[in-house]
Amino acid sequence: MESAYRVKLDVFEGPLDLLYHLVQQEEIDIWDIPIAHITQQYLAYLDALRELDIEVAGEFLVMAARLVYIKARMLLPEERSEDAEEDGDDPRLDLAAALLEYALFKEAAGELGERGEGRWAYLPRPEVFAPKNVKPTYDDPTGGIGVEELAKALARALASMRPPRPIPRPYNKVSVAHKVTSLRQLFARRRRVRFEELIQEQRSRPEVVATFLALLELVRRGYLMARQESVFGPIEIERRAQAVESLGDGEDTAVEESGSGV
Amino acid sequence: MSKKAALEALLFASPQPVTPEQLARILSLQTAQVRNLLIRLEEEYSDADRGFMLEWVAGGVRLCSKPEFYAYVEELGRTARPGTLSQAALETLAIIAYRQPITRPQIEVIRGVRVDSAVVSLIDRGLVEEKGRADGPGRPILYGTTDEFLIRFNLNSLEDLPPLKSSDASENPPEQPSLTFGS
Amino acid sequence: MSKKAALEALLFASPQPVTPEQLARILSLQTAQVRNLLIRLEEEYSDADRGFMLEWVAGGVRLCSKPEFYAYVEELGRTARPGTLSQAALETLAIIAYRQPITRPQIEVIRGVRVDSAVVSLIDRGLVEEKGRADGPGRPILYGTTDEFLIRFNLNSLEDLPPLKSSDASENPPEQPSLTFGS
Numbered sequence: 001m002e003s004a005y006r007v008k009l010d011v012f013e014g015p016l017d018l019l020y021h022l023v024q025q026e027e028i029d030i031w032d033i034p035i036a037h038i039t040q041q042y043l044a045y046l047d048a049l050r051e052l053d054i055e056v057a058g059e060f061l062v063m064a065a066r067l068v069y070i071k072a073r074m075l076l077p078e079e080r081s082e083d084a085e086e087d088g089d090d091p092r093l094d095l096a097a098a099l100l101e102y103a104l105f106k107e108a109a110g111e112l113g114e115r116g117e118g119r120w121a122y123l124p125r126p127e128v129f130a131p132k133n134v135k136p137t138y139d140d141p142t143g144g145i146g147v148e149e150l151a152k153a154l155a156r157a158l159a160s161m162r163p164p165r166p167i168p169r170p171y172n173k174v175s176v177a178h179k180v181t182s183l184r185q186l187f188a189r190r191r192r193v194r195f196e197e198l199i200q201e202q203r204s205r206p207e208v209v210a211t212f213l214a215l216l217e218l219v220r221r222g223y224l225m226a227r228q229e230s231v232f233g234p235i236e237i238e239r240r241a242q243a244v245e246s247l248g249d250g251e252d253t254a255v256e257e258s259g260s261g262v
Numbered sequence: 263m264s265k266k267a268a269l270e271a272l273l274f275a276s277p278q279p280v281t282p283e284q285l286a287r288i289l290s291l292q293t294a295q296v297r298n299l300l301i302r303l304e305e306e307y308s309d310a311d312r313g314f315m316l317e318w319v320a321g322g323v324r325l326c327s328k329p330e331f332y333a334y335v336e337e338l339g340r341t342a343r344p345g346t347l348s349q350a351a352l353e354t355l356a357i358i359a360y361r362q363p364i365t366r367p368q369i370e371v372i373r374g375v376r377v378d379s380a381v382v383s384l385i386d387r388g389l390v391e392e393k394g395r396a397d398g399p400g401r402p403i404l405y406g407t408t409d410e411f412l413i414r415f416n417l418n419s420l421e422d423l424p425p426l427k428s429s430d431a432s433e434n435p436p437e438q439p440s441l442t443f444g445s
Numbered sequence: 446m447s448k449k450a451a452l453e454a455l456l457f458a459s460p461q462p463v464t465p466e467q468l469a470r471i472l473s474l475q476t477a478q479v480r481n482l483l484i485r486l487e488e489e490y491s492d493a494d495r496g497f498m499l500e501w502v503a504g505g506v507r508l509c510s511k512p513e514f515y516a517y518v519e520e521l522g523r524t525a526r527p528g529t530l531s532q533a534a535l536e537t538l539a540i541i542a543y544r545q546p547i548t549r550p551q552i553e554v555i556r557g558v559r560v561d562s563a564v565v566s567l568i569d570r571g572l573v574e575e576k577g578r579a580d581g582p583g584r585p586i587l588y589g590t591t592d593e594f595l596i597r598f599n600l601n602s603l604e605d606l607p608p609l610k611s612s613d614a615s616e617n618p619p620e621q622p623s624l625t626f627g628s
Contacts, residue, residue, distance in 0.1 A: 015375070105356045108356040109352040112355060118329060122328075127277050150598070264493055270495060271511055271514035
């Protein structure tokens with residue numbers, strides 16, 4: 001796709017990297033970030049990404065929310081308790097601290113990178129010549145730990161022990177046809193049942209799936225209908241009165257074929 | 263039998279750094295004697311007519327080919343040039359190096375992003391390893407750097423890491439007691 | 446740049462013997478020149494003050510430690526490993542010490558991870574040994590601690606192991622309803 005304009009986008013390692021870049025670019029005092037301005041810039045960058053159809057990682061969005069939140073808090077009239085320090089609850093402080101700490105390591109990473117530059121050119125003797133297949137002996141095979149360490153280590157191991165996992169029961173094959181039958185029996189007795197209730201009765205995931213498929217099948221055949229009064233409201237499953245008789249045995253076998261187990 | 267020759271044989275046979283103490287024990291010498299011999303060898307190898315050198319790294323010494331000949335060695339088919347570390351991996355490595363032992367969630371707080379794949383790649387490269395588990399819920403794994411890390415970055419020990427410094431001038435907060443850098 | 450030094454670097458770093466022809470090609474030299482240089486190197490290395498030698502083998506030349514130093518080199522192979530127990534090995538040792546005799550699957554139930562390498566390293570260190578086999582399917586090996594273990598930890602017998610002082614109730618191995626040992 002030909003783009004009428006071209007945006008040069010730096011790649012940022014994360015929201016802190018991007019924020020730090022913005023702060024530096026604008027030569028802003030990190031302890032006094034003009035939050036509205038920076039938030040605007042930050043969001044503009046995310047917009048630019050979206051325009052290029054680049055997926056924005058969740059962490060960037062979380063930071064966007066955090067910025068907007070800080071901005072909102074700064075706008076609110078301050079309800080300051082008398083004994084609070086001047087800048088005691090400046091909502092930007094945590095952010096500044098996080099930025100600075102990140103910057104420290106970004107810097108250190110750069111230095112490390114330089115330090116490691118070209119180090120691969122120093123080749124040791126090939127491993128194949130290293131003395132091998134010798135049983136090692138140790139001056140102190142315990143590595144200098146005392147017996148108290150042992151007791152602690154066991155306590156640690158036991159403390160972090162997970163309860164034994166229940167042995168999964170082998171799934172019985174659940175037939176959709178069987179569920180169709182039991183649903184029909186249920187709806188012969190009750191005209192209306194809540195979807196939730198139907199699902200909650202099921203004892204395993206395959207049964208849930210089979211029940212769901214059976215429901216769909218019965219809705220397709222016009223025996224049942226589903227209704228939802230409001231968005232996110234409960235779903236009610238209801239038997240259509242006029243459809244009961246139309247269910248013949250012949251159709252039932254068709255279900256058995258398609259739903260031979262999950 | 264020449265102890266110097268024996269020392270050279272030992273260095274020659276060991277791709278990994280060995281400590282002067284180890285060498286002294288094996289050769290039944292004083293550590294100081296070994297150090298003197300090592301310095302003599304180091305000088306001899308530094309001659310332009312020699313193809314390898316002695317290097318003090320990761321708390322010990324090792325021999326390695328001189329970097330100016332790497333192009334030749336590469337033609338032999340021995341390639342050592344690893345893929346360069348990504349910026350993400352490098353930042354994660356820096357955090358682990360300076361703050362070890364450290365858990366993954368702690369690294370993620372500093373970087374502001376997930377670091378699973380960066381940590382995996384650092385472990386794959388042998389630069390980082392598990393160093394036990396932290397106390398507390400879930401007992402998360404603690405990570406630290408390896409000897410290979412020291413070798414790769416030409417450090418004798420972790421104390422040789424340059425001090426952390428920010429390029430940012432405005433480093434001092436106005437006044438806020440709540441700032442806890444690090445753990 | 447010294448061709449002799451480059452040649453030495455190549456020999457030093459090559460994992461297998463190289464032919465004079467190969468070396469000549471890489472160094473842009475005549476094969477005869479390379480042969481001459483190799484002979485000079487061979488002479489230099491043959492000095493009693495040197496620890497390695499140049500060896501002509503089928504297929505070319507290579508460097509190796511002189512055989513008279515093999516005993517030292519072997520010793521190095523034995524002691525090269527650092528002595529500290531990994532966290533994994535430590536916890537495994539603790540479980541074996543307090544719960545012996547115990548099978549590997551039983552240890553793995555407690556630790557929640559495979560313990561093969563930890564057990565091997567403990568056996569290598571002489572702290573743990575096989576103590577027969579358990580009944581049951583597969584008859585897994587039972588592990589327990591050695592006399593060396595008692596000596597190293599300055600214990601007269603296993604009864605001298607300090608009691609577990611955590612609030613942990615599951616201290617008595619026989620009655621642990623929650624523990625499903627074995628696979």
